[in-house]
Amino acid sequence: MKVLLTGAMGNIGVATLEALLVEGHDVVAFDLDSPRARKLAADFDSRAHVIWGDITSSESLSQALAGVDAVVHLAGIIPPNTDRAPELARRVNVDATRALIAQMEKSPTAKRLVFASSMGIFGDVQDREPPLRADTPVSPADEYGRQKVECENAIRRSQLQWSILRLAAVTPIHLQAQDPRIMFESSATARFEFLHPSDAGNAFGRAVACADAVRQTLFVAGGPSCRMTYYDFITALMTTIGIGPLPVDAFVRSEPARFFGDWVDTEESQRLLQYQTRGLDDQLADMRRDFGLLVPLIRLVRPLARWFVTRRSAYLRQNRQAAAVSAPTTRS
Numbered sequence: 471m472k473v474l475l476t477g478a479m480g481n482i483g484v485a486t487l488e489a490l491l492v493e494g495h496d497v498v499a500f501d502l503d504s505p506r507a508r509k510l511a512a513d514f515d516s517r518a519h520v521i522w523g524d525i526t527s528s529e530s531l532s533q534a535l536a537g538v539d540a541v542v543h544l545a546g547i548i549p550p551n552t553d554r555a556p557e558l559a560r561r562v563n564v565d566a567t568r569a570l571i572a573q574m575e576k577s578p579t580a581k582r583l584v585f586a587s588s589m590g591i592f593g594d595v596q597d598r599e600p601p602l603r604a605d606t607p608v609s610p611a612d613e614y615g616r617q618k619v620e621c622e623n624a625i626r627r628s629q630l631q632w633s634i635l636r637l638a639a640v641t642p643i644h645l646q647a648q649d650p651r652i653m654f655e656s657s658a659t660a661r662f663e664f665l666h667p668s669d670a671g672n673a674f675g676r677a678v679a680c681a682d683a684v685r686q687t688l689f690v691a692g693g694p695s696c697r698m699t700y701y702d703f704i705t706a707l708m709t710t711i712g713i714g715p716l717p718v719d720a721f722v723r724s725e726p727a728r729f730f731g732d733w734v735d736t737e738e739s740q741r742l743l744q745y746q747t748r749g750l751d752d753q754l755a756d757m758r759r760d761f762g763l764l765v766p767l768i769r770l771v772r773p774l775a776r777w778f779v780t781r782r783s784a785y786l787r788q789n790r791q792a793a794a795v796s797a798p799t800t801r802s
Contacts, residue, residue, distance in 0.1 A: 477545035489675025540582035638691030658701035660729035672745035712768030
């Protein structure tokens with residue numbers, strides 16, 4: 471099958487590209503041109519056809535869709551950039567998805583669409599009994615969640631053979647420049663389920679040709695072995711790269727716990743796609759290999775590194791002030 475993969479050089483995109491090739495598909499990899507994307511694409515030079523273009527351009531879309539049988543649509547803007555540039559995010563996430571649907575419906579060949587959604591469409595749901603299920607009512611609480619719901623609805627109204635995969639948190643393996651502030655926006659006690667990037671790629675790679683997944687909305691996450699509290703997950707990651715545990719009072723405090731998502735029911739997605747192969751130990755081992763010699767260097771300056779990350783928290787000072795006010799006083 472000839473498959474168009476949008477967002478091919480992103481965190482999940484590279485893993486999906488590899489998985490599609492392993493499944494034997496002829497892949498057209500589509501993404502914005504950049505030095506980083508070019509470097510990643512070089513690993514696939516002889517195995518995939520790379521097209522550089524803009525997902526918001528009808529001409530780019532038309533060129534990329536020529537002769538393909540299916541589309542795996544990953545391209546999008548994620549938080550916190552959806553809140554920083556909401557108009558651009560809407561053009562990329564919603565308008566481009568609708569344009570893609572329209573072009574696919576006119577295409578003589580491209581009738582199969584696998585779309586990347588998110589469990590972020592549920593907003594703060596930690597007051598409910600886990601796990602989240604595909605029939606749990608959506609309740610988006612931010613721009614990203616609302617945009618994903620709009621895309622899901624547009625896809626369901628289409629004439630395409632669609633599948634919607636709602637992803638759990640997919641933490642990058644590779645060293646990337648990220649704003650640490652978003653890390654503290656979830657409660658330390660929140661229930662958290664993650665998904666290794668390679669397993670996310672496996673799910674998309676296998677969904678394309680899975681007839682039983684057509685017109686299905688599936689949760690894709692790591693499974694019971696990838697469930698823990700948010701703080702335990704962050705602590706494992708920070709320790710692996712040499713920084714060590716962060717102070718628990720750097721994280722937002724909320725009752726119920728704040729996190730856009732929860733543990734999720736993946737029984738059906740796993741039955742259909744057989745993608746869950748990696749757990750926390752694999753995530754940490756892959757990160758350790760990717761960081762390489764940086765890990766012992768970070769350990770040498772651990773207090774400074776921990777201070778640098780923690781200082782980006784918007785909650786540390788107010789949490790400590792609140793704790794000081796509520797602390798019992800000692801009388802002589």
